[in-house]
Amino acid sequence: MLVFLFVPLVLVLFVSFMSRGVYGGIDYTFTLDNYKRFFDSLYFMMFLESILVAFITTFACVIFGYPFAYLIARSPVKYRTILMFLVIIPFWTNSLIRTYSWIVLLRTEGVINSLFLHYHWISQPLNLLYNNGAVLIGLIYTLFPFMVLPLYASIEKLDISLLEAASDLGAKGWQTFIKVTLPLTMPGVVAGSILVFIPTMGLFFIPDLLGGAKTMMIGNLIKNQFLTARDWPFGSALSIILIVATMLMIAGYFKFSGGKKEDLELI
Amino acid sequence: MTLSKLAARTYGALIYGFLYLPILILVIFSFNDSKLNAVWTGFTFKWYGSLWQNANVLHAAKITLIVAFASTLLSVIFGILVAVGMYRYKFKGKSVLDGMLNVPLVLPEIVMGISLLAFFSMMKLPLGIATLIIAHVTFSIPYVIVVIRARLQGFDKSVEEAAMDLGANEWKTFRLITLPIIQPAIIASALLAFTISIDDVIVSFFVAGPGSTTLPLQIFSMVRFGVTPEINALSTIMLAATLFVVILSELLQKKQT
Numbered sequence: 044m045l046v047f048l049f050v051p052l053v054l055v056l057f058v059s060f061m062s063r064g065v066y067g068g069i070d071y072t073f074t075l076d077n078y079k080r081f082f083d084s085l086y087f088m089m090f091l092e093s094i095l096v097a098f099i100t101t102f103a104c105v106i107f108g109y110p111f112a113y114l115i116a117r118s119p120v121k122y123r124t125i126l127m128f129l130v131i132i133p134f135w136t137n138s139l140i141r142t143y144s145w146i147v148l149l150r151t152e153g154v155i156n157s158l159f160l161h162y163h164w165i166s167q168p169l170n171l172l173y174n175n176g177a178v179l180i181g182l183i184y185t186l187f188p189f190m191v192l193p194l195y196a197s198i199e200k201l202d203i204s205l206l207e208a209a210s211d212l213g214a215k216g217w218q219t220f221i222k223v224t225l226p227l228t229m230p231g232v233v234a235g236s237i238l239v240f241i242p243t244m245g246l247f248f249i250p251d252l253l254g255g256a257k258t259m260m261i262g263n264l265i266k267n268q269f270l271t272a273r274d275w276p277f278g279s280a281l282s283i284i285l286i287v288a289t290m291l292m293i294a295g296y297f298k299f300s301g302g303k304k305e306d307l308e309l310i
Numbered sequence: 311m312t313l314s315k316l317a318a319r320t321y322g323a324l325i326y327g328f329l330y331l332p333i334l335i336l337v338i339f340s341f342n343d344s345k346l347n348a349v350w351t352g353f354t355f356k357w358y359g360s361l362w363q364n365a366n367v368l369h370a371a372k373i374t375l376i377v378a379f380a381s382t383l384l385s386v387i388f389g390i391l392v393a394v395g396m397y398r399y400k401f402k403g404k405s406v407l408d409g410m411l412n413v414p415l416v417l418p419e420i421v422m423g424i425s426l427l428a429f430f431s432m433m434k435l436p437l438g439i440a441t442l443i444i445a446h447v448t449f450s451i452p453y454v455i456v457v458i459r460a461r462l463q464g465f466d467k468s469v470e471e472a473a474m475d476l477g478a479n480e481w482k483t484f485r486l487i488t489l490p491i492i493q494p495a496i497i498a499s500a501l502l503a504f505t506i507s508i509d510d511v512i513v514s515f516f517v518a519g520p521g522s523t524t525l526p527l528q529i530f531s532m533v534r535f536g537v538t539p540e541i542n543a544l545s546t547i548m549l550a551a552t553l554f555v556v557i558l559s560e561l562l563q564k565k566q567t
Binding site for chain 2 (some may be wrong): 048049051052054055058077107110114116126128129130132135136137138139140141143144145146147148150154184187188198221237241242244245246247248252256262265266269270275278279282285286289
């Protein structure tokens with residue numbers, strides 16, 4: 044298994060320093076052009092945009108997911124399992140199918156437009172699909188359970204007596220949350236954010252299907268370099284950049300949040 | 311107090327609605343008579359019937375099942391060996407191996423997909439069922455190992471030692487003591503590997519050959535040609551299959567605790 048994981052990765056690193064052959068193959072001459080091409084062109088902007096989209100997605104998942112996970116973790120024990128199970132089901136369902144279900148809802152002849160037209164709330168179908176908003180909804184929808192699961196795990200473990208102690212000592216609800224609850228559940232936030240952030244960059248089919256031709260993320264770019272443009276060296280360079288960026292971001296996040304490596308094991 | 315409780319419940323209901331509404335509508339419209347309109351015109355099973363006649367879909371279903379069964383079997387076998395080996399023996403580089411096992415869990419899937427594609431093409435392995443199985447084993451194993459190791463951690467080593475003292479050899483101890491103890495974890499991890507394999511889109515996208523399309527890839531290509539009730543029906547079947555496996559694994563896990 045290690046062979047099938049690391050040999051290919053080293054291979055990609057190697058290919059990223061090669062040139063593209065005339066017919067799309069790999070020409071074995073060393074070059075840094077693939078990386079240069081990335082850093083002084085439109086691709087770099089696209090990469091920054093992808094990171095921005097990933098941040099927005101992660102942030103939205105934390106903001107909406109935290110109260111939700113809190114709610115479940117503090118509900119009566121007998122309901123907790125079933126409530127959590129209801130979150131696990133979408134977690135295990137095929138992400139492509141869940142993306143597709145948004146097309147059914149959002150397209151011009153889709154459910155929302157048909158309903159609104161039927162009741163004469165609108166006179167023309169709205170353009171809900173094929174824009175950045177649709178891509179964001181798709182990403183948040185797909186990745187939301189990945190945030191809720193680790194959040195729930197860390198909130199559930201939290202000792203309530205600590206919160207009582209805080210309020211006994213005169214902390215208001217809000218203060219308790221900022222000073223006690225949030226720091227203690229930070230491992231969950233970190234784990235959830237990593238689980239949401241990383242896939243955002245690679246889920247190329249969500250921008251493909253919900254964003255139409257307008258939206259292009261780094262995942263789509265890599266996919267196109269490999270399958271359409273047949274420029275493997277450039278695609279490899281993009282992948283290496285993606286790996287390095289992800290690792291840097293994870294490292295930064297751990298440092299920033301003071302989390303430990305073991306936190307990932309919450310998953 | 312009651313007002314905030316009401317607000318909390320409403321919020322919870324809204325999020326569950328957000329999670330389930332799109333899936334529910336997909337399922338409902340797979341039984342809709344109309345092909346073009348998103349308005350309900352009558353109940354029908356005909357889209358399921360036409361799926362059954364669609365040669366591409368049937369072929370994809372076959373590929374999906376072959377790959378899922380094979381990769382589950384292989385990843386569970388290798389997973390047990392690695393987990394038990396790491397649990398029982400101390401060796402050089404163990405912590406390095408430990409860290410490496412976590413890499414697939416944090417590696418962007420697309421990178422794993424293209425790196426395997428590059429690897430297979432260098433090795434001159436033609437893309438097809440074999441490459442799909444290898445790829446699926448690669449990304450399932452870490453999950454299998456995590457589940458089995460979790461079970462092993464709570465298990466008393468002295469039981470194994472007692473068996474050896476009583477004259478059982480290593481293989482016998484493994485077969486009669488270790489294996490039955492980790493059996494629930496084996497079943498849970500097998501179900502996990504199976505669902506991951508059935509649902510994978512990204513890695514399969516890169517390592518499937520022209521003749522070895524899996525069901526998710528089939529759905530992907532169908533969606534690109536337009537939205538039809540047939541896709542709703544196929545998606546509904548896949549949802550049902552996943553749901554079945556998830557519920558089964560939950561029930562099995564509950565039984566052992």
